[in-house]
Structures are given as C-alpha cells and as structure tokens.
Amino acid sequence: MSKIVILNTQLGAPQVISGLLDKIAAQNPALADWIKQLDTVPIIRECIENTLTRMSQIAGIRKEKSITDYYGKAYAGELAGSLKTDRLPNGLGLKVNAQGTIEFVADDYTSEWRSEIERLRKLFTDAFLAETTSSILQILGYEVQVHTTHKDGNVYHSVEGVRQ
Amino acid sequence: MKRVKVGIKEGKVTLDFDGFVGGTCSDEEDTIRALYGKMGVENDVEYSDNKREREANGNAERERS
Numbered sequence: 001m002s003k004i005v006i007l008n009t010q011l012g013a014p015q016v017i018s019g020l021l022d023k024i025a026a027q028n029p030a031l032a033d034w035i036k037q038l039d040t041v042p043i044i045r046e047c048i049e050n051t052l053t054r055m056s057q058i059a060g061i062r063k064e065k066s067i068t069d070y071y072g073k074a075y076a077g078e079l080a081g082s083l084k085t086d087r088l089p090n091g092l093g094l095k096v097n098a099q100g101t102i103e104f105v106a107d108d109y110t111s112e113w114r115s116e117i118e119r120l121r122k123l124f125t126d127a128f129l130a131e132t133t134s135s136i137l138q139i140l141g142y143e144v145q146v147h148t149t150h151k152d153g154n155v156y157h158s159v160e161g162v163r164q
Numbered sequence: 165m166k167r168v169k170v171g172i173k174e175g176k177v178t179l180d181f182d183g184f185v186g187g188t189c190s191d192e193e194d195t196i197r198a199l200y201g202k203m204g205v206e207n208d209v210e211y212s213d214n215k216r217e218r219e220a221n222g223n224a225e226r227e228r229s
C-alpha cells in the first residue's frame with residue numbers, strides 16, 4: 001500500500017498535536033506513552049548542529065558561533081550557533097530555550113540585512129526539517145539517507161527511510 | 165519492506181509511504197506527525213491521498229506476503 005501526505009509546517013514550541021496522541025493511544029497505548037514522555041530537547045539541539053553544518057555546505061554561508069550588532073558588540077546570550085554571509089556579516093544566531101523552542105536572533109538594522117535574515121531563516125527551516133525527519137525515521141527504526149541539492153539559489157532536501 | 169520518501173521545500177513536507185499493510189500506513193503517519201510536534205515542528209495536513217489507501221486497502225500487500 002502507498003499513501004501520499006502533504007504537511008504545512010512551521011517551527012514552534014515542542015508539543016504533540018491535540019487529538020493525535022489519543023488516536024495513537026487507541027492503537028498502541030505504550031507508543032503513545034513513550035511519545036508523551038520523550039525528552040526531545042537534546043535531539044533538537046543535535047538537529048540544529050547538524051542543520052548548521054548542512055547549511056555551511058551551501059555556497060556563501062558560513063557556520064559560526066557568535067553574532068554582533070550594528071556597533072560590533074557581541075551578543076551576550078547563549079547561542080546554539082550562527083550563520084554568516086557577506087550580505088549579513090553580523091550573523092543570524094540560533095537559540096534554544098529550556099522547552100526546546102528555536103528562536104532566531106539578529107540585528108536587522110538595514111533592509112539588506114532584513115532580507116538576508118529572512119532568506120537564511122527559510123533555508124534553516126527546510127534544512128532543520130530534513131534533519132528532524134532523519135532523526136524521527138531513525139528513532140522509528142529506519143535506515144535513512146538525506147540528500148540536498150542546490151540549483152540557482154534554490155535548495156531542495158529529500159529524505160528516504162527503509163525498514164524491513 | 166517499508167519505505168518512506170520525504171520531500172522538503174519551503175516549509176512543505178511531502179510524505180510518500182510505500183509497502184505498508186492496511187491501517188499501519190495511517191498509524192505510521194500519525195506517529196511521525198506526533199514526533200514532528202514533539203520536535204517543535206507544528207504541522208497540519210494540506211493533502212492526503214486517501215483514495216490510494218482505500219483502493220488498495222492492504223489486500224494486495226497481504227496476498228503477496
């Protein structure tokens with residue numbers, strides 16, 4: 001049997017979608033309980049690290065650890081990492097709060113910086129989805145391969161999981 | 165053998181399930197969506213090809229196995 005499902009996604013606070021856990025519990029109570037108890041914050045942090053590494057393979061994007069503001073002052077908060085480009089030399093920082101929610105930090109003083117921040121946010125979100133998908137499929141026992149293709153500034157990720 | 169192919173573009177995730185028997189396909193979809201949520205990926209279904217699921221209903225897979 002085959003089935004295709006298209007999901008609209010956005011980054012937010014880690015939580016199970018209302019009603020979905022009840023549906024899983026009706027079929028497999030142990031699985032629902034395991035999902036409910038699963039601490040995903042360490043997995044999210046690992047996925048961010050892998051995402052930054054994956055993005056650093058895109059021409060013009062550098063993986064770094066810090067960001068600065070317009071005056072060159074370094075951001076004092078804790079960052080999971082940052083991305084820098086020639087169009088955004090001060091960088092876009094990635095933070096993870098205690099609940100595992102990803103936050104973006106950057107000085108958006110100029111319009112050029114703002115457009116580059118938006119471009120990097122979108123690229124990060126897709127690359128993070130690829131890493132997250134890979135982690136989920138591995139957790140579920142699949143052998144996983146991730147492919148990323150770049151063409152004319154567009155980036156496309158595909159993930160394939162196989163399980164006997 | 166079960167296979168899940170996932171395409172990702174501009175926040176849209178396409179999950180293509182293959183080789184699942186009967187309701188196990190929807191169960192796997194629910195589990196993956198729940199784990200996305202736990203990973204901070206809010207998701208809602210834009211499109212689901214249930215017609216393909218109804219037509220097959222797992223019978224062909226069972227007959228072959």
